[in-house]
Amino acid sequence: MVLKKLISEAEALLRWVGVEKPLIQPARDPRFGEVTSTSAFALAKSLRRDPRKIAEEFAAKIDLSNARLINSVVAVDGYLNFKVDWQRYSEEILKTVIGQGEDYGKSNIGLGKKIIIEHTSVNPNKALHVGHARNVCLGDTLYRLFSFLGYDVVVLNYIDDSGTQMADVILGFKELGYPLEPPDGARFDAYCGDTVYVEVSRRIEEDPLLAEKRRRIAKLIEERDDEYYRLNREIVEKVLKEQLKTCWRLGARYHILNMESDILSYDLWSEVFKKLIRVGAVYKAESGQKAGCWLLNLSGHPVLGREGDEILVKSDGSTTYVARDIAYGAWKLGDTSRDFKYKVWMRDPWSGEILITDVKGDIEKPLGEAEKVINVIDIRQKRPQEVVRYALELMGLKSDKYIHFGYEVVALSIKDAVKIGYEPEPGQEFVHMSGRRGLYVKTDTLLDMLKEKIKLEVREKHPGWSEEKVEEVSEKIAVGALRYSLIKPDTDKMIILDADEMLKLEGDTGPYLQYSYARACRILEKTTREYSTKAPVELVEEEKQLLRRIAYFPEVVEDVGESLLIKTLSNYAYMLASDFSRFYEKVPVLHVDDVELRKFRVAEVLAFKIVLGNVLRLIGVQPVEEM
RNA sequence: GGGCCCGUAGCUCAGCAUGGAUAGAGCAUCGGCCUUCUAAGCCGGGGGUCGGGGGUUCGAGUCCCCCCGGGCCCGCCA
Incomplete structure (x- = not known):
């Protein structure tokens, strides 16, 4: 501005x-x-x-x-x-920021437009690990960003409740004697993933008979067998409830949970399939290895064309994952004649309603036309996602709105992997997380480790604080630390998780941002909050630098709305906090005798607090008033 | 074999989309700064052939081409 x-x-x-x-x-x-x-x-x-x-x-x-x-x-x-003319420039900046407050940096470019964001989408048979947390934090930041830019944003979470991974745990509960109640009072998602899924997976690998049983169970679930489907749904919802606690802990919000099994029952595919046939995008292979399959013709695609056509319908008539995703994508772009029914599943901690697909539900919620459909999915799915987009293009839909927001995975450092029992190859530097093999660090585990460490420090600094206050502040700092560290690196770069490194709370970290926010709060607390935007004749360099940075904010936000380069926001937050730290050291606020000057500097601190608060909310790091 | 991504200080990374003035942080290391607004902080030192080579340009870490090293994807799985 x-x-x-x-x-x-x-x-x-x-x-x-x-x-x-x-x-x-x-x-x-x-x-x-x-x-x-x-x-x-x-x-x-x-x-x-x-x-x-x-x-x-x-x-x-x-x-x-x-x-x-x-x-x-x-x-x-x-x-x-x-x-x-710094007198004029600084006055203008301060008037704008203080006048607009929490709206400073907002824009109306999204007014009356809709954006659909799908993120998280973790299989409902396990607890979230840190790799999933990267997805949640990126997706939720996009939600916050576009809401800030004035868009109407709908957040979806796709729940694959009908894959092999569900049959694994159902086999465990139904036939291998795993009790439905976690024996040690553990959380159900953790128990289901850490114990049942991992152990059953191992047993299936050793016993072909169990693999056969699993196949049978998968079929029963798919056919909505009374007993198996119901048990499956029960497990799914139990896990999901726990998973969402982790997501909420990270500050993420959702509006709609789309269950794969429900989506299938609406049979969006047959409609989409007809359309694909009509436009000549698919054909049936009559001979060769893929005889009997329906394939998507990729020959017109500059890159995918070199890798052969994509199977959409298998020779036994069932659909592939990509086919189902094309149908689902068509729904997101508003091109299906049928729409889902929902029921209210629960309320989130901010008392927002969370809808879940339900064939017997009585709520209708047409998405309407979206400006963008953003799918937050890790980079390994780049190819299949491009196939889906291309299929939508062939159907004549506005496929450029269909965006795969890809990001690199979080892997374990060898040091951390060894701690959980992994045997590394010589020269190996990291190992991919794997739910099935039990190779992962859970999000809550890492958050709790962070929190314990922070608590020690908080107690030491504030001996007079109640345990509740210590708890509350430590939780905010722990979450801030994790969110910041997952959002900060380029999405094209793998994060190799090093727990020791992650536990550091100094330097370019979330807590640093919160700390500078808290320092600003302390200054403001000790004044009457009387401020003036009338600048002195000369400003010191640290004041100019702080104001300069503050003035950049609206452009930064707008840029990120275009580029989707989320790290630019965390980068900006760090620079801003850093500028304030230098200001704090060099520029006295309360200890100046000149009343007018003091009031002007109070305005500077106030403006800083507003802008840092705004950017922190965008990246989901909670501002902390005291730490 | 084909495609995509990464390579910047000892380590982790900004900067590259939209080319611009001596390449910036954090960690680590060495040395300073708490009777003054929270030291989870600030200041300073050392540390760089921006993977290599060519090209475009008045100007390249940034754009183009080739090469090297590392990662990922290419299934009648999801």
């Missing part, structure tokens, strides 16, 4: 001296002023002149009497550096 004003002012100045397409960017170093133009370089070629001369001429010609924020322009080595 204010930065935009500044940039357009600089652009206007350049246009007045004849630059048709002014190039303006924020200066990378304060020595070069606030904004810089490289227009002289761009013009140098066509004019065949020295860019330094061009820049100098512009600088001489620019008339600053019409400028409001800009008070000087100088040419340096071809660059045009614009400096601002």
